[in-house]
Amino acid sequence: MFRDISILDTLLDQLWDAQGYWREPGNAGSPSSPGIRSVSRGTFPPINVGSSPDSVHVYLFAAGLDPQSLNATLQQNLLTLSGERRLQVEDGAARYRRELFEGPFQRVITLPEDVDPDAVDARYLNGVLHIRVGRREEVRPRKITIH
Template identity: 50%
Template structure:
C-alpha cells in the first residue's frame, strides 16, 4: 500500500510542476502538447501530405468574432464568447461553460506555408487548413 501512496504523491508533484511551468511561460503553449488543461477552444491537430489540419471546437461563437492570424510560425486563434444564459441573482456553485475573451497559439511545423491558410466555421467547429510548401511535399523520384 505504501507504493501506491508514493506513486500518487509523485504524480501530484508532476501536476504541480506542470502548472508552475505553464504559469511561468504566461500560458502560451509552444505546441498543442504544452497547452494548459481546460484551454478554450479545444483543438485537434493533424497532417496530410499537402496540409496541416486544425479543428478548433468553438460552439456558440459568432464567426465574425473569431480572428485567425499567422505570424512567425505561430497560428493564433482569438475571439470572444458571449454568455448564452442571462445573469442570475444567485451565486453559481459550478460554471463549466466559458464566456469571455480567448486566445490559443499553435506552433506550426517548418514546412507550413503561411501564405496558404484557409479557415471556415460550421456547426460549432472552426476548420483551418495550412498548406505545406511545395518543396516539403513527398514526390516520386524516377529511377533510370
C-alpha cells in the first residue's frame, strides 16, 4: 500500500513539474517564479542562491560529502559544481533501503552578469559549501551627492 502511495506521489510531482506548478505555501496552483524552485524535488545537491549589493552567495547542501571530492569552476557567470557522493557499506552487509543519493553529480548555476571571477571565496563547513562571488566594482551602484 505504501509503495502505491509513493508511486502516486512521484507521478503527481512529475505532473506538477511538467506544468510548472508547485505545491508551496502561498504559491499553490500558480506558476512558479524562477527564483522559488529552479529544479524538481530530489535534485542533488540542493542549493540556495542569494545576493547582496557587493556579492552573490551560493550554498550547496552536501552533508556527508568529502570536501576533497568537490569541484567548483567559474567561467564568466556560469558556476559549475560537481563531485561524487560515496556511501559506506560494510563488507558483506546488505542494504534494505537506500534514500540518500549516491554517485556523481553536477550542477550549473547562472549567476548575475556582474560577478567578478577574480573575487571568489569558497568554504566547506558542517556539510554546507558556501561560495561567495564578489561583484565587479565598476558596475556597483554609486551614491550620487546632489548639491
